[in-house]
Amino acid sequence: AQSVSQHNHHVILSEAASLELGCNYSYGGTVNLFWYVQYPGQHLQLLLKYFSGDPLVKGIKGFEAEFIKSKFSFNLRKPSVQWSDTAEYFCAVNKAGANNLFFGTGTRLTVIP
Amino acid sequence: EAGVTQFPSHSVIEKGQTVTLRCDPISGHDNLYWYRRVMGKEIKFLLHFVKESKQDESGMPNNRFLAERTGGTYSTLKVQPAELEDSGVYFCASSRPSRASGGSSYNEQFFGPGTRLTVL
Numbered sequence: 001a002q003s004v005s006q007h008n009h010h011v012i013l014s015e016a017a018s019l020e021l022g023c024n025y026s027y028g029g030t031v032n033l034f035w036y037v038q039y040p041g042q043h044l045q046l047l048l049k050y051f052s053g054d055p056l057v058k059g060i061k062g063f064e065a066e067f068i069k070s071k072f073s074f075n076l077r078k079p080s081v082q083w084s085d086t087a088e089y090f091c092a093v094n095k096a097g098a099n100n101l102f103f104g105t106g107t108r109l110t111v112i113p
Numbered sequence: 114e115a116g117v118t119q120f121p122s123h124s125v126i127e128k129g130q131t132v133t134l135r136c137d138p139i140s141g142h143d144n145l146y147w148y149r150r151v152m153g154k155e156i157k158f159l160l161h162f163v164k165e166s167k168q169d170e171s172g173m174p175n176n177r178f179l180a181e182r183t184g185g186t187y188s189t190l191k192v193q194p195a196e197l198e199d200s201g202v203y204f205c206a207s208s209r210p211s212r213a214s215g216g217s218s219y220n221e222q223f224f225g226p227g228t229r230l231t232v233l
């Protein structure tokens with residue numbers, strides 16, 4: 001079945017540690033890729049997106065993600081996390097020609113000060 | 114510009130009762146989406162409105178769920194009768210009309226805060 005996989009369910013890091021959250025998808029054809037973040041008590045917000053072009057995309061708050069087509073992956077990275085990055089992160093895929101998003105199960109990130 | 118709003122923020126009902134969730138999209142956004150997240154699972158697409166028309170309702174779980182968007186403004190999602198497995202967080206999102214980007218259509222979706230539904 002077509003799906004979006006986020007293998008890390010809960011990640012705990014100390015401040016200043018580097019972060020990489022994995023995301024793999026299994027859809028064929030052209031896709032648009034997204035990372036959303038939900039901070040405690042807040043709504044889902046778009047962190048960054050990839051449509052085409054440079055496979056390394058930069059988002060808000062120092063986050064970046066790399067699209068590797070051969071691996072069907074779109075991993076999220078941040079070189080140095082802060083306590084305020086504590087949140088749940090969702091990878092999502094939009095198939096070309098469709099409007100709805102397919103989400104992964106989410107990764108909860110806890111950053112310890 | 115006001116964001117997407119949802120009401121109520123939390124609803125607790127008993128199995129067999131009816132609940133109606135409301136979503137007010139961002140003004141001018143023709144596209145409105147409903148998603149649901151059951152605890153521990155992924156956020157799943159339920160349906161998509163373009164103005165008042167249902168564009169895609171392939172994600173609706175069964176006929177106990179009824180979504181409406183009369184007048185193409187706010188939308189309601191009614192669950193009748195509610196079952197235990199309907200518990201979860203129901204998200205609404207809205208977006209502007211489709212535009213082409215990199216050869217594929219895309220709508221950036223803006224999400225509401227969600228309604229947490231608990232069915233006892």
